[in-house]
Amino acid sequence: MTAYETDLPTLPVEAGDPLLDLLNGFIAELRAVGIPASLTENLDAMEAVKHVPITDRETFKYALAATLVKNQAHWKAFETVFEVYFSLRGAQYEIAADDLDEADEADGEIRAQGDRGSGGDMLSPEELAEMLYRALMRGDSEMLRAAAREAVRRYAGMEPGRPVGGTYYLYRTLRNLDLEGVLERLMDAEQHTEGDVDDFDLRLRRDEFELRIAELKRQIEAEIRRRLVADRGVEAMAKTLRKPLPSDIDFMHASREEMASLRKAIYPLTRKLAARLVRKRRHGRAGPLDFRSTVRHSLSYGGVPVEPKFRHPRPHKPDIMVVADVSGSVAAFARFTLHLVYAISSQFSKVRSFVFIDGLDEVTSFFEGTDDIAEAVHRVNTEADVVWVDGHSDYGHALGVFWDNYADDVGPRTTVLILGDARNNYHAPESWIIKALQQKARHVFWLNPEPRSYWDTGDSIVGEYAPHCDGVFEVRNLRQLEAFVDRLA
Amino acid sequence: MSHRFTDVDAVQQDLHKVDYLCDSGLAGVVYLADRLDKPVLVEGPAGTGKTQLAKSVAEMTGSRLIRLQCYEGLDEAKALYEWNYKKQLLRIQTERDADVGWDEVSDDIFSDEFLLTRPLLEAIRAVDPIVLLIDEVDRVEVETEALLLEILSEYQVSIPELGTMEALQVPLVFLTSNNTRELSEALKRRCLYLHIDYPTMEREKEIVLAKVPDIAENLADQVARVVRSIRRLELKKPPSVSETLDWARTLVLLGVQHIDADVAAETVNILLKYQSDIAKANKELATVEGIEP
Ligand SMILES: Nc1ncnc2c1ncn2[C@@H]1O[C@H](COP(=O)(O)OP(=O)(O)OP(=O)(O)O)[C@@H](O)[C@H]1O
Ligand SMILES: [Mg+2]
Numbered sequence: 001m002t003a004y005e006t007d008l009p010t011l012p013v014e015a016g017d018p019l020l021d022l023l024n025g026f027i028a029e030l031r032a033v034g035i036p037a038s039l040t041e042n043l044d045a046m047e048a049v050k051h052v053p054i055t056d057r058e059t060f061k062y063a064l065a066a067t068l069v070k071n072q073a074h075w076k077a078f079e080t081v082f083e084v085y086f087s088l089r090g091a092q093y094e095i096a097a098d099d100l101d102e103a104d105e106a107d108g109e110i111r112a113q114g115d116r117g118s119g120g121d122m123l124s125p126e127e128l129a130e131m132l133y134r135a136l137m138r139g140d141s142e143m144l145r146a147a148a149r150e151a152v153r154r155y156a157g158m159e160p161g162r163p164v165g166g167t168y169y170l171y172r173t174l175r176n177l178d179l180e181g182v183l184e185r186l187m188d189a190e191q192h193t194e195g196d197v198d199d200f201d202l203r204l205r206r207d208e209f210e211l212r213i214a215e216l217k218r219q220i221e222a223e224i225r226r227r228l229v230a231d232r233g234v235e236a237m238a239k240t241l242r243k244p245l246p247s248d249i250d251f252m253h254a255s256r257e258e259m260a261s262l263r264k265a266i267y268p269l270t271r272k273l274a275a276r277l278v279r280k281r282r283h284g285r286a287g288p289l290d291f292r293s294t295v296r297h298s299l300s301y302g303g304v305p306v307e308p309k310f311r312h313p314r315p316h317k318p319d320i321m322v323v324a325d326v327s328g329s330v331a332a333f334a335r336f337t338l339h340l341v342y343a344i345s346s347q348f349s350k351v352r353s354f355v356f357i358d359g360l361d362e363v364t365s366f367f368e369g370t371d372d373i374a375e376a377v378h379r380v381n382t383e384a385d386v387v388w389v390d391g392h393s394d395y396g397h398a399l400g401v402f403w404d405n406y407a408d409d410v411g412p413r414t415t416v417l418i419l420g421d422a423r424n425n426y427h428a429p430e431s432w433i434i435k436a437l438q439q440k441a442r443h444v445f446w447l448n449p450e451p452r453s454y455w456d457t458g459d460s461i462v463g464e465y466a467p468h469c470d471g472v473f474e475v476r477n478l479r480q481l482e483a484f485v486d487r488l489a
Numbered sequence: 490m491s492h493r494f495t496d497v498d499a500v501q502q503d504l505h506k507v508d509y510l511c512d513s514g515l516a517g518v519v520y521l522a523d524r525l526d527k528p529v530l531v532e533g534p535a536g537t538g539k540t541q542l543a544k545s546v547a548e549m550t551g552s553r554l555i556r557l558q559c560y561e562g563l564d565e566a567k568a569l570y571e572w573n574y575k576k577q578l579l580r581i582q583t584e585r586d587a588d589v590g591w592d593e594v595s596d597d598i599f600s601d602e603f604l605l606t607r608p609l610l611e612a613i614r615a616v617d618p619i620v621l622l623i624d625e626v627d628r629v630e631v632e633t634e635a636l637l638l639e640i641l642s643e644y645q646v647s648i649p650e651l652g653t654m655e656a657l658q659v660p661l662v663f664l665t666s667n668n669t670r671e672l673s674e675a676l677k678r679r680c681l682y683l684h685i686d687y688p689t690m691e692r693e694k695e696i697v698l699a700k701v702p703d704i705a706e707n708l709a710d711q712v713a714r715v716v717r718s719i720r721r722l723e724l725k726k727p728p729s730v731s732e733t734l735d736w737a738r739t740l741v742l743l744g745v746q747h748i749d750a751d752v753a754a755e756t757v758n759i760l761l762k763y764q765s766d767i768a769k770a771n772k773e774l775a776t777v778e779g780i781e782p
């Protein structure tokens with residue numbers, strides 16, 4: 001039997017050392033994840049925990065966050081690490097010794113027990129399903145937690161030492177619970193309650209149930225994590241769970257969950273970017289001294305030119321033409337880039353957009369007359385006509401279509417942005433088109449979502465186009481995208 | 490130095506008494522600000538009670554609130570202090586007539602009498618208990634941030650003509666930001682960080698009950714539920730707590746007792762500002778199925 005509890009420090013705060021050791025490990029892990037906690041902040045955290053009891057988890061967590069995490073985008077990463085490091089602390093989170101023994105037992109054949117883990121009575125699958133249903137119906141969080149534990153114990157089939165990640169166990173547990181079906185059952189019951197309920201009411205109730213189910217999933221995940229931590233130890237678990245911060249998520253390999261956090265991150269990012277650009281336009285680019293205006297104003301100070309006046313700079317805003325490969329692996333990258341460019345489109349005199357795979361289609365109209373960029377981007381995804389022959393990227397052909405139809409619109413104020421990995425499926429590159437565009441346009445930039453080290457390997461021919469561009473940039477994540485767009489405006 | 494609060498619970502309860510409703514996490518950060526003598530940097534979406542927090546803390550501790558509203562172009566003269574030139578000129582003129590030596594005049598005109606105290610200096614010099622609110626700090630330029638830094642780390646101000654003024658007390662300081670730009674690392678390091686998000690449905694209902702006179706519990710509950718559902722949609726600008734409150738007040742004025750689809754559609758423009766958001770909300774709320782969780 002593993003000595004799960006003994007190698008973890010216990011609660012007392014005054015005693016100092018064990019908690020401080022734990023904190024040191026915790027902070028080291030935060031740094032490993034990419035959260036920049038400085039030495040001062042480290043010390044602040046040490047000081048802070050002297051004032052809040054570790055038993056009050058919520059407060060304790062906020063105290064650590066207040067001293068160590070100063071960027072909201074890092075909160076989720078912080079929470080994960082926090083859970084790993086502190087999930088075994090606090091009375092209601094304790095895993096009773098016999099509770100763990102049970103994890104040793106083989107799949108399926110597991111003794112079920114109540115919330116406090118005292119062993120004994122068994123819940124049949126039907127009973128568990130009923131418990132779950134009632135917990136969700138009532139929104140009773142104690143009961144939900146108990147049901148989550150029970151579900152994990154029964155269905156996850158966790159075995160100590162097995163090198164399997166939490167997602168696998170989560171999948172196994174959820175598969176057995178049929179939460180979709182439970183939701184339908186809950187909604188059925190609502191429809192048949194007495195009194196008249198209209199669709200609007202039902203919608204609100206459905207939202208409520210969906211949120212409770214989401215909470216249940218979180219509880220299940222937490223339970224799995226807790227058990228994994230108990231089995232493998234804190235450091236190992238923390239390492240397995242390490243995930244990139246939103247701004248570092250690779251567009252090309254983002255999981256579903258990561259996509260969701262990217263979509264969430266894009267709104268604050270565009271707002272920030274827009275505010276920054278407005279400021280930049282107003283300030284950074286002061287024009288030359290306006291002699292006349294200075295003198296005119298000085299009259300009110302008896303002829304002393306106290307306040308120099310500057311001519312308003314009129315840096316002409318560029319036209320932007322975005323030409324984006326939207327085939328499979330690079331589609332997400334194209335979406336985020338389009339979103340960001342349109343979000344700051346007031347910084348440009350005009351934005352037009354074109355998407356392609358082996359055919360090319362203009363999608364500018366999707367963005368016109370709406371302020372819902374996300375919806376427009378969604379339409380690009382579903383409605384644009386981008387397939388010519390087989391739906392495999394053909395840069396040469398797509399560029400040809402662009403050249404034939406739109407080259408006349410490219411002028412000395414136009415900045416052309418080409419988005420894509422330049423994986424051309426061994427078709428003809430037609431790189432002369434880029435060269436010709438570069439001669440007509442103010443700038444041609446190429447943004448490539450692949451790591452630089454992959455460029456020009458296999459069927460990537462970015463090297464064919466690069467010499468004709470004013471710049472080729474690696475843009476794998478929001479951080480790089482933000483930096484580029486910032487320069488562009 | 491004695492502390493203002495006995496424990497986290499007390500902070501939470503006292504805030505509740507002045508109608509500021511929060512969880513223990515937030516109360517804990519306020520508590521720590523006092524224990525560690527550190528300013529709190531509060532970030533979060535618009536209208537989630539960042540500014541109100543400072544006001545409420547002032548109220549609950551019986552302190553005077555000194556507020557520095559930040560804006561682009563805010564400078565030392567508006568934030569810290571300024572010499573009253575006009576008055577100084579007048580004095581110079583009078584003294585010139587009286588034939589007083591320059592040294593004397595200069596001693597005279599660079600004295601307290603000619604000092605225009607701005608919020609930050611006022612906070613430093615205060616003898617009564619105060620809460621200092623530096624509101625929307627993300628609006629000032631990075632260079633102006635440096636000015637704040639000295640004050641927030643030393644709690645002192647140096648005025649060349651007068652010398653260094655040290656604070657008689659360490660005030661509670663709140664800085665708010667809407668995150669329109671990244672604040673400097675130095676400033677963040679100096680502060681405790683608190684992110685205030687939209688409240689939970691239960692909390693928002695409490696806020697509505699506390700802030701909207703004469704609202705029935707039932708209606709408050711519905712308001713909070715509808716707002717929660719709307720916030721689940723992908724919107725350009727989700728409703729803030731102030732908008733929830735506006736909406737609730739309107740419903741009370743209109744004598745609404747129960748929100749149905751029609752009422753929601755007719756009044757949703759109070760919650761949402763963008764036409765596309767309004768359209769989306771109306772469309773979504775008309776269907777039972779709704780979005781994927
Ligand atoms: N937790 C709360 N308890 C009580 N009232 C609240 C709470 N949160 C917000 N409010 C109310 O919501 C309104 C908006 O709050 P406040 O002005 O503080 O928002 P803010 O976060 O400073 O917004 P902004 O970013 O726009 O400045 C106020 O009327 C405030 O009283
Ligand atoms: Mg405010």
